[in-house]
Amino acid sequence: MGGRRLAAVWLVALAMLVVMGAVRAEDNIWAALVLATNEHPAKTAPKEIAPYVRGLRPVFGFNTFYLLGEKKQKLRAGLGEWIVPSKVVFLKVRCLDRDATSYTVQLDLFVRKKMVVTSKVKLARGAPLYIRGPAWGKGRLVFILEVR
Amino acid sequence: MNNFEERYTAWLDGALDEGEREKFEAGLPDCGAARAEATEWAKLRGLLRETIVPAPMPHADFLNSQVLAAIHRETPPAKRAAATVARNWFSAGRLAWAGAFLLAVAAGLSFVLVPRNGGTPTESQFISQVVDARSSDPKLGAYAFAAPGGKGAVLWVTDAGFIPANERIK
Numbered sequence: 001m002g003g004r005r006l007a008a009v010w011l012v013a014l015a016m017l018v019v020m021g022a023v024r025a026e027d028n029i030w031a032a033l034v035l036a037t038n039e040h041p042a043k044t045a046p047k048e049i050a051p052y053v054r055g056l057r058p059v060f061g062f063n064t065f066y067l068l069g070e071k072k073q074k075l076r077a078g079l080g081e082w083i084v085p086s087k088v089v090f091l092k093v094r095c096l097d098r099d100a101t102s103y104t105v106q107l108d109l110f111v112r113k114k115m116v117v118t119s120k121v122k123l124a125r126g127a128p129l130y131i132r133g134p135a136w137g138k139g140r141l142v143f144i145l146e147v148r
Numbered sequence: 149m150n151n152f153e154e155r156y157t158a159w160l161d162g163a164l165d166e167g168e169r170e171k172f173e174a175g176l177p178d179c180g181a182a183r184a185e186a187t188e189w190a191k192l193r194g195l196l197r198e199t200i201v202p203a204p205m206p207h208a209d210f211l212n213s214q215v216l217a218a219i220h221r222e223t224p225p226a227k228r229a230a231a232t233v234a235r236n237w238f239s240a241g242r243l244a245w246a247g248a249f250l251l252a253v254a255a256g257l258s259f260v261l262v263p264r265n266g267g268t269p270t271e272s273q274f275i276s277q278v279v280d281a282r283s284s285d286p287k288l289g290a291y292a293f294a295a296p297g298g299k300g301a302v303l304w305v306t307d308a309g310f311i312p313a314n315e316r317i318k
Contacts, residue, residue, distance in 0.1 A: 054297070111308055115284065117308070120279040120280040121278050124299070129276050129301050131302075131305065132303065132305050134311050135309070136310075141317070
């Protein structure tokens with residue numbers, strides 16, 4: 001009987017944890033700073049950004065992509081998070097709102113500590129945002145942002 | 149062990165570790181007499197262990213039931229009822245109701261706290277979109293369009309600057 005009671009208590013606690021976990025679940029925003037260049041022959045992209053190459057190639061017109069840095073941050077409503085994969089180019093992300101499928105964020109793009117653009121973006125889970133950054137040599141810096 | 153009696157008893161029983169024993173023996177006024185007493189005590193203890201053997205209880209269960217019955221007789225009825233209530237508080241029925249109540253509370257909380265858009269999400273809710281983009285620098289431009297594949301988006305910043313190839317990015 002004691003074992004059955006204990007099992008019942010654990011079951012209730014588990015149910016509470018599952019439901020409250022769903023309530024408190026937070027997503028991460030993943031950001032990658034990519035250098036896009038044209039090389040002959042084209043080089044294979046690293047595995048972290050390989051799934052995005054099909055989207056990057058036609059948009060930016062480059063055939064080779066190098067991952068310069070990546071960051072993952074928790075998205076919490078109202079809080080600003082700095083995403084600094086590079087000291088030259090970085091982002092500030094502030095979560096404005098969230099619904100069941102997406103986050104509305106304010107993105108500030110900084111180049112050499114100067115804010116070049118501020119943007120309000122609705123980021124859905126698994127739907128990346130590509131940001132065209134400054135030119136670097138013969139290539140171009142591109143940010144990839146995705147809610148995961 | 150603060151007082152001498154406790155330390156002395158422990159010493160007689162051989163319960164002190166080596167450091168404690170040496171310290172204690174150094175502090176004894178007459179170590180020889182104390183050792184003789186310890187030897188005597190060891191002999192006595194051995195003798196007692198050999199001769200005094202606890203007798204097996206023939207009807208232990210019967211005795212236990214008699215003791216319980218006596219306790220039951222001597223406990224006032226009000227106290228007994230309180231003990232029964234306390235024992236039954238975690239009955240299976242009560243636990244089931246408590247579980248149902250807690251689940252209802254959790255479901256209510258999730259309904260209130262989990263953001264929802266009402267009904268089935270539309271396709272646009274799974275697409276990233278640039279709602280607004282501005283630049284404080286009039287020379288810069290920013291516009292947005294959908295990325296190939298349909299789900300992603302592109303924020304296209306024109307003239308976002310130039311970084312020489314010999315400048316370290318990281």
